[in-house]
Amino acid sequence: MPVAMAVANETCVYPLTPPGRAALASLAVCGPGAVALVDSLFRPAGQRRLSDVTANRILFGHWMHGDGEEVVVTVRDPRQVEIHGHGGTAASRAILGSLTAAGAKAGSWQDWVAQQEPRPIPRDAQLALVHARTERTAGILLDQWQGALEGEIQQIIRSLQCDQLDAARQQIDRLLNRSRTGRHLTRPFRVVLAGQPNVGKSSLINAILGYPRAIVNAQPGTTRDVVTGTTAIDGWPVVLSDTAGLREHADELETAGMTLAVGELAAADLVVLVFDHGLPWTAANDNLCGGWPGALVVHNKCDLPGGAGERPAGLRTSATCRRGLAELLNEISLRLVPAVPPRGAGVPFTEAQTAGLRTAQQALLAGDQRGAGDALGRLVYGGQRDVPPGKA
Numbered sequence: 001m002p003v004a005m006a007v008a009n010e011t012c013v014y015p016l017t018p019p020g021r022a023a024l025a026s027l028a029v030c031g032p033g034a035v036a037l038v039d040s041l042f043r044p045a046g047q048r049r050l051s052d053v054t055a056n057r058i059l060f061g062h063w064m065h066g067d068g069e070e071v072v073v074t075v076r077d078p079r080q081v082e083i084h085g086h087g088g089t090a091a092s093r094a095i096l097g098s099l100t101a102a103g104a105k106a107g108s109w110q111d112w113v114a115q116q117e118p119r120p121i122p123r124d125a126q127l128a129l130v131h132a133r134t135e136r137t138a139g140i141l142l143d144q145w146q147g148a149l150e151g152e153i154q155q156i157i158r159s160l161q162c163d164q165l166d167a168a169r170q171q172i173d174r175l176l177n178r179s180r181t182g183r184h185l186t187r188p189f190r191v192v193l194a195g196q197p198n199v200g201k202s203s204l205i206n207a208i209l210g211y212p213r214a215i216v217n218a219q220p221g222t223t224r225d226v227v228t229g230t231t232a233i234d235g236w237p238v239v240l241s242d243t244a245g246l247r248e249h250a251d252e253l254e255t256a257g258m259t260l261a262v263g264e265l266a267a268a269d270l271v272v273l274v275f276d277h278g279l280p281w282t283a284a285n286d287n288l289c290g291g292w293p294g295a296l297v298v299h300n301k302c303d304l305p306g307g308a309g310e311r312p313a314g315l316r317t318s319a320t321c322r323r324g325l326a327e328l329l330n331e332i333s334l335r336l337v338p339a340v341p342p343r344g345a346g347v348p349f350t351e352a353q354t355a356g357l358r359t360a361q362q363a364l365l366a367g368d369q370r371g372a373g374d375a376l377g378r379l380v381y382g383g384q385r386d387v388p389p390g391k392a
């Protein structure tokens with residue numbers, strides 16, 4: 001394998017902390033020449049040289065010269081050295097530049113993760129973790145890093161090898177049912193509030209976000225653009241979109257806002273249709289409900305006496321009196337994630353994992369046991385490794 005050999009014989013430097021101002025900037029130097037290379041550029045403050053110390057001993061010193069940048073350096077193992085300096089882009093760039101000038105190849109932090117973790121699913125979980133916005137989503141990704149999804153897929157492969165096809169099918173279905181949640185571990189859910197003008201959409205968004213993100217006014221047709229706010233609901237990352245009120249006889253500007261609103265609705269993970277509890281129920285309201293049958297219906301302004309007419313079931317809120325908000329958030333959470341994966345459960349969190357599971361599902365449906373095993377094996381072992389063949 002000449003390519004793999006070439007990589008194994010290279011000495012590479014990877015920035016481990018993001019560019020920008022921070023307290024610390026860390027770099028890793030990996031490869032057969034790591035210790036010698038860093039030793040040639042590092043001036044320890046004490047007597048001991050880097051090549052003399054045992055693994056994980058921390059040495060303080062300067063970079064390149066006695067009056068160079070202050071750094072602490074530690075040898076993690078004979079092929080890996082870490083350098084920690086003051087945060088800030090210039091200092092870490094200078095250290096990186098001197099290492100590449102001395103022969104190291106520059107890589108990205110993603111390359112470093114890939115180099116440390118050859119197993120595709122734990123590797124991808126580490127890469128995905130930087131995009132987790134809440135503790136809850138980070139916790140689920142940490143489970144995947146620790147082998148939750150990998151373990152469940154290996155279990156399915158074992159089921160296939162033992163001809164337990166029903167069990168394998170159920171296990172695949174269970175994982176696929178969690179893939180929608182998995183997709184949103186790194187990408188927020190999109191929840192769009194829509195309804196007639198003046199029903200209190202902007203007021204509700206502001207009440208949920210806890211600050212006046214959108215303009216509220218007694219004048220119908222106040223919101224024209226799509227106004228978004230990012231928050232977490234029950235630990236799930238959510239982008240809330242406030243949209244222009246939808247009505248039949250609108251002026252040109254309002255119509256442009258409504259076109260934007262409809263685009264936003266089409267891309268939503270959840271539509272919340274807001275109605276004015278104080279106004280009579282209308283045929284236009286029925287049309288809105290018919291247009292988005294899966295929407296969550298909210299009757300806002302429940303502090304006002306109910307308007308005439310029979311209205312569909314829905315939550316009652318008052319944005320101005322802050323009533324019914326906890327119930328609304330609870331219902332949004334339930335609609336977004338109806339079945340919360342148990343702690344430690346496998347959750348597919350990339351499109352490739354979901355696609356691989358679907359391929360396996362289809363292969364099983366077509367009676368192709370071996371094809372299903374191969375698709376699952378590629379997820380666990382990557383493209384190069386041979387998967388133990390199934391019995392079929």
Ligand SMILES: Nc1nc2c(ncn2[C@@H]2O[C@H](COP(=O)(O)OP(=O)(O)OP(=O)(O)O)[C@@H](O)[C@H]2O)c(=O)[nH]1
Nearest residue numbers: 197198199200201202203217221222223245318319
């Ligand atoms: N009584 C009462 N008034 C409310 C409530 N929520 C909003 N309002 C009032 O209703 C009016 C319209 O509120 P907005 O939040 O601007 O309504 P909107 O649906 O965003 O309106 P457009 O942007 O025009 O589509 C304002 O005067 C609000 O103070 C509520 O729960 N109860």
Ligand SMILES: [Mg+2]
Nearest residue numbers: 201202222223
């Ligand atoms: Mg508005």
